[in-house]
Amino acid sequence: MRIPKHIGIIPDGNRRWALEQGMKKEDGYDNGISPGMDLYYICKDMGIEEMTFYGFTADNTKRPTTQREAFSEACIKAVERLSKEDAELLVLGKTSSAMFPERLKPYTTRSRFGEGGMKINFLINYSWEWDLGLQDGAIGPQLKTSDVSRIDLVIRWGGRRRLSGFLPVQSVYSDMYIVDDYWPDFRPQHIYDAVEWYSRQDVTLGG
Amino acid sequence: MRIPKHIGIIPDGNRRWALEQGMKKEDGYDNGISPGMDLYYICKDMGIEEMTFYGFTADNTKRPTTQREAFSEACIKAVERLSKEDAELLVLGKTSSAMFPERLKPYTTRSRFGEGGMKINFLINYSWEWDLGLQDGAIGPQLKTSDVSRIDLVIRWGGRRRLSGFLPVQSVYSDMYIVDDYWPDFRPQHIYDAVEWYSRQDVTLGG
Secondary structure, three states: OOOOOEEEEEEOOHHHHHHHOOOOHHHOHHHHHHHHHHHHHHHHHHOOOEEEEEEEEOOHHHOOHHHHHHHHHHHHHHHHHHOOOOEEEEEEOOOOOOOOOHHHHHHOOOEEEOOOOOEEEEEEEEOHHHHHOOOOOOEOOOOOOOOOOOOOEEEEEOOOOOOOOOOOOOOOOOEEEEEOOOHHHOOHHHHHHHHHHHHOOOOOOOO | OOOOOEEEEEEOOHHHHHHHOOOOHHHHHHHHHHHHHHHHHHHHHHOOOEEEEEEEEOOHHHOOHHHHHHHHHHHHHHHHHHOOOOEEEEEEOOOOOOOOOHHHHHHOOOEEEOOOOOEEEEEEEEOHHHHHOOOOOOEOOOOOOOOOOOOOEEEEEOOOOOOOOOOOOOOOOOEEEEEOOOHHHOOHHHHHHHHHHHHOOOOOOOO
16 A cells, blocks of 8 residues: 655644534643644654644634633643654744743654654744745745655545645645545544555646 | 635636547637637626636646647637636736746736726636745845735635635635536536525634
8 A cells, every 4th residue: 555655744623623522612622632632643654754733723822711721721632742763753833922831842853753753843923925935035945844845645534624824835746535534533544544645645746 | 606706716627627528638628618619608697796717727738739828729719718708807926937938918907997896816827826926036025916815705616625725815705616517518507506605604704
């Protein structure tokens, strides 16, 4: 089976999941951490070389404070847990803003944890305009995320069929797989189905 | 019903359609012109304000010459037919290359035809690297396609679930609708279904 080298993960639907459970919206995020770890272990076993998680965006931080605090905290926990595994971790996003969690600053240069191995990129307070340099006056020839490679497969939970600003340059040729279930309802079968589907797609890279 | 202002069209599957008909691959493209006109009339009736057609990319021109000539000719015909309708037409792409058809150069500044009205953008010898300025040494703060607005809905024919380098910046928040039929098998129901589906999506623009 043709396995994607690099998978992008858009773990959407935490708030809708919480409402469905009769919980408050902001209580969904904490239930998204353990699915992320499950997914990491499965992808490691499959031999995936690189994963990029869409943590939160600069736009997301305009939501109510309780939600912002909840998704920030969930992302911090996720990164810290991943740092206890075998991984080469990099957190990318607008570090200059107060919305960027202090506790994640040590991860903004790529660091090897445990045995190293899989590259894991975590987008925190990310913005595609920032990434492309569209907010600056002068623009350099480098993306801010130039250390993140082309993405083969983007998997989005929560049913929406869109990228929502996720790494526009690395995603230009990505195949997109949508899981209708909300992210906290992650099941291993989702990733097996996504990778099986991916293996049946042709690879043209625009050619 | 909530109607998209700007629809992106990825008219894929011309070659696979031709093979299925027992024709040569390159003979598919000519059968994609009339579907494009049908689509234009329907979108105009629906009050769509802007459409962007993915004609061909700089990467596509690396295909065999017979195919390149066939898709170039089909795009030329499509643009010339649209110029006989009510439209504000703009052709965008790498005009500096020999792969850019001479006959389309008059359309590379936006021009009003007939009564004007709908903006129609046609990507010809397009490249996302070119668009983002990633090939140049010095990069300006402007996209090459800065006259093309944000896209609400991308509809792709031919079953592939990817953007294939289609306007990465304008597509950051686009909803993506996939039609499994090949483009030459276009039916009006495709666009009605796509727009109906779109009307049921929420609009967050990353918020």
